[in-house]
Amino acid sequence: NAFGIAFTGTLIAQNISDTAANLATANVASAYIGSGSNIIIDETGANVAATVAQLSAIDTKNDGGSLTYTAVKDSVANLLPSGTISSYASAGGNKTLTITDTSVAATDLTKINNATSVAIVASSATTITGSAEEIRAVAIDTDITKATNWAATVSGSTAAAADLNTIASNNGSNLVTATALGTLTGTVAAIASAIGTQSKIDTKADVAVTVATI
Numbered sequence: 001n002a003f004g005i006a007f008t009g010t011l012i013a014q015n016i017s018d019t020a021a022n023l024a025t026a027n028v029a030s031a032y033i034g035s036g037s038n039i040i041i042d043e044t045g046a047n048v049a050a051t052v053a054q055l056s057a058i059d060t061k062n063d064g065g066s067l068t069y070t071a072v073k074d075s076v077a078n079l080l081p082s083g084t085i086s087s088y089a090s091a092g093g094n095k096t097l098t099i100t101d102t103s104v105a106a107t108d109l110t111k112i113n114n115a116t117s118v119a120i121v122a123s124s125a126t127t128i129t130g131s132a133e134e135i136r137a138v139a140i141d142t143d144i145t146k147a148t149n150w151a152a153t154v155s156g157s158t159a160a161a162a163d164l165n166t167i168a169s170n171n172g173s174n175l176v177t178a179t180a181l182g183t184l185t186g187t188v189a190a191i192a193s194a195i196g197t198q199s200k201i202d203t204k205a206d207v208a209v210t211v212a213t214i
Helices: 052-061 087-093 106-113 132-139 161-168 188-196
Strands: 015-018 038-041 071-074 096-099 103-105 120-122 127-130 144-146 151-154 158-160 183-186 208-211
Touching: 052 071, 052 087, 071 087, 096 106, 103 106, 106 120, 106 127, 106 132, 127 132, 132 144, 132 151, 132 158, 132 161, 151 161, 158 161, 161 183, 161 188, 183 188, 188 208
Parallel strands: 015 038, 071 096, 096 120, 103 127, 120 144, 127 151, 158 183, 183 208
Antiparallel strands: none
């Protein structure tokens, strides 16, 4: 080199800013990251947010150093391992969390949404599953960014007709599949609306109804 100094070994950088893909290629932390390295994930422009595995690899390698990032993009399984929010997703309570799954449970979306003060992104999900009440909660939650058109698959044996109607009013042009239900409850108007729009809400032809008393 210019100073005539011989160097062998691995060069460890104190401060590094790069994309998650470069810092943890194939989920293996870069050789330039060492204990005490301060890492900033570059999320600018078209750069993709880090996954949980990438953050974990970097965090383990830079033991004692800082890890700065504002977003995580991953599957529900990785964001909610064993049903509990990942510490990388919940850190600071202000990360932008993007779900990559095409089919998600409404309860999982709610758990992930509760881990951050920033709206989560679930626009890849074309199907949301769960009870009518669980899906309704997601359908009307403005802190969950959903696809313009997404299908709902309702589970359970009984549901409020009003919940089905609310889902149908908020899932774009896609179908609400409620054929698992044996009974619909609610007012005459709500039940009539739910079973009268089979092109939007698909219920069993012989679904039972329980009309609310006034």
